[in-house]
Amino acid sequence: MTLITKPINAYLLLWSVLCLSAVQAGELITTPEQPDAASLQYFANHDLRSEAHIARNSFRNPVDTLLFFEVKPKHQVLEIWPARGWYTEILAPYLKENGQLTIAHHRQFQLDEEDGQQRFWARISRDLSERIESYPDYFGAVQQLSFDPPELLQLGQEASYDRVLSFRNAHILDQEGTLLQSLTAFFHVLKPGGILGMVEHRSSRLSDISSTASEGYLDEAYIIRVAESIGFELLDRSEINANPLDTRDHPRGVYNLPPTLAMGSQDSDKYLAIGESDRMTLKFIKPN
Template structure:
C-alpha cells in the first residue's frame, strides 16, 4: 500500500510539473496544502542534492505536522543553505510571509572559522533569494546571533516559528532557554513552535546520553516549558532506528557531513541521516 501511494504521488507530481506553468499561481492554489508542498519539495529549482535529502528530512509531512498554511506569518530560524526556505518561501509568497533569521553576515573577516563559515552561508542564501525573486518572493531577512542579536520582531507577530536542527548549537553556548523565550515572545497566542532536533539516547524518562550534536528530548521539552510553551504533540516522522547515536564524531559522522571522511563511510551512508525528534509546542 505504501509503495502504491508513493507511485500515485510521483505521478501526480509529474502531472503538476507538466501542466502547471510556474506563473499559474491560481492553479497551484487550487491544490491541497499537501500537494502544494509536494510540488515545491520536488521543484526543478531545487538541486538534486537537496531533493535527495527529502527521504530523510520528510519536508511535506513535517510542515503538515506543524500545520503550516499559505496565509501564515512564518519565522524560520537559521535556515543555513535554505533547504526548507526554498519550499516555504514559494508556498507562502502569495498569501502569507516568510521571515528568515540568519547568522549575522558581516563576519567574513573574523578570526573565528565557524563564524566566517556561517556568515558566508547566510550571504549565499541572501544572494540566491535576490537572484530568484520569481520563486522566493519577498522574503524578509534579519540577523539572529544570541546573545548580542536576539530580537526577532514584534511581540505576537508570527503564526509559526520553525527551527530545524539548531537547538544543540544554542545549548552548547548556554543560550537555549534565552532563545526559546524570544521565540515565545514573538509568537501569537495559539501560535506554534515547530522543532526538529537530533535525538540523544534515552537513559530514563528524564535523562539521556548525548553524543556530539544530539540533545535529550525530555530536556528540550523541559526548557520549552520553562520558556512558557506547552507541548502540543510529538511525531516520529523524522525518526531513524538505524542511528545508534554512539559515533565517534557524534551526529557529524553521519550524512550529510560525513566528518570521518573515508573511515566507515559505507556504514554511515547505510545508516543515513540522524535520528530526530519532531516536537510541536503551542503558546497558550
Template sequence: MLHFIFCNSSFASASEQWQARLTELAENPKRGAAHLHRNQYRNPVETLSFFGIEPHMSVLELWPVRGWYTEILAPFLKDQGQLTVAHFRLDGGNVQDERSLFWARLSARLEQRILQQAAEFGPIARVALDPPQFIPALAPNQFDMVLSFRNAHIWDQRGHLLATMQNLYEVIKPGGVLGMVEHRAARVTELTSYAVEGYTDEAYLIAVAERVGFQLVATSEINANPKDTKDYTKGVYTLPPTLALGLEDRDYYLSIGESDRMTLKFVKPNSADSPE
C-alpha cells in the same frame, strides 16, 4: 449540521491542496539532486503539514543556512503569507569559531540567491539571529509560526537555549506554533540520556520550552531513524550529509542515513488559556 459538514469538507479540500503544493515544491527538480536526495530523511511535506502550515501565515525560519527549507517555504507563502528568515549575522558578529564562519558564509550565499531569484522566492523579510537576540529586535506577537530545524543543540552548547526560547516565545502570536526538529539523544532511563556532539535530550528540550510558557501539543516520529546509534567519534556530524570522517567507513555511515530526529509541535497559549 449541513453547514458544519460543508465547512469540514472545504477545509479538507484546502488542506489537500496545500499538501499538493508542498509536494510540488519539495520535488521541484530546480532544487538540485543533493537537496532532493535529502527529502527521504527530512520529510518536508509531512513535517510542515504536521506543524500545520498554511499559505496565508506569517512564518519565521531560523538559521536557514543553505536554504533547504526556504526553497519550499518561500514559494508556498509568497502570494498570501510572509516568510521572514533569521540568518546568521553576516557582519561577523557571531563568528566564534571556524564552524560559525562556515555557516555565516553559507548564509551570505543564500542571501545572494534570494536577491538573484526574487521572482521565485518572493518578498522575504530578513533579520539576524545572534542567540539569544534578533538583530534588529523583532516586535512581539507577530508570527503565526516559527520553525527551527536542528538549531537547538547549538544554542544549548553555547549557553543560550533558555534565553533564545524566551525570545521565540515573545515573537509568536498567542495561539501560534513553534515547530522544532532536532537531533535526538539516546535515552538510558526515563531520567537519563547520553549525547555526543550535536544531539539533544528530547525531555530536556521540552522542559525548556515549557518553562518559558510553550505548551507541547504533539510529537511525531516522522523524522525518526532507528539505525542511528548516536555514539560516533564526531557526533552527529559523522553521519550524512556532513560525513566528518571523510572516506573512513563512509559506506557504513551512508547506510545509516541522516540522524534520528525528534519532531515537536508547541503552541503559545492564548491569554485565556494561560495559567493565572
C-alpha cells in the same frame, strides 16, 4: 418534473479541466486557509532545488513535517537559521502569494572575523541572501534579519508570527548556552495560539531521568522541559523524522552521518547505510 442538470455538469467539467491544466502548467491552486500538501510536494521537488537537496527529502520529510506543524499558505512564518536554505526553498514560494516568510540567520558582516566558525556561518548566510535575490519570481519577498544570541535576540514585534520553525538548531543553541534565551525570544514573537515547530537530533534515552548524548544530539525530555518553563505547551510530537538505524554513539556524534560524513571515506559505507540522524519532531503552542 425534469431537473435541468446539464449546465451545472458542464461548469463542473470546465472547472476540472482548468484545474488540471493549471497543475500541469505548474500553477498550483492553493487554499490559503488550509495546509496544502500538493503545493508543498511540488516545491519540495522543484527543478530550482539541487539534486543533493531533493535527495534529502526521504530523510527530512519536508511535506509531512510542515503538515504536522500545520503551516498554511496565509501564515506569517519565521524560520530560524536557515543555513543553505534547504527549507527556505520550500517555504518561500509556498507562502509568497498569501503569507510571508522571514528568515533569521547569522550576521553576514562577520566575513572578516578571526573566528573561523563565525566566518563560515556569515558566508553561508550571505550565499543564501544572494540566491534569494537571484530568483525573485520563485522566492518572492523574503524578509531577512540577523539572529545571533546572546547579542542579537530581537526577532520582531511581539505576537508577529503564526509559526516559528527551527530545524536542527537547538543543539547549537544549547552548546552556546543560549537555548533558554532563544526559546524565550521565539515565545515573544509568536501570536497567541501560534506554533513553535522543532526538529532536532535525538539522543539515546537511558531512563526517565537520564540519557546519553554524543556531539550534536539532544535529549527530547530536556528540550520539552526548557520550552515548558518559558510558557510553551507541548501540543504533539511525531516520529516523522525518526531513524531506528541510528545508534547515536558515533565517534564524532551526528556529524559522522550524512550529509556531513565527518570521517570522510573511513567507514563511509557504514554511515551511509544508517542514513541521516534519528530526529525528534516537536510541536509546541503558545497558549491564548
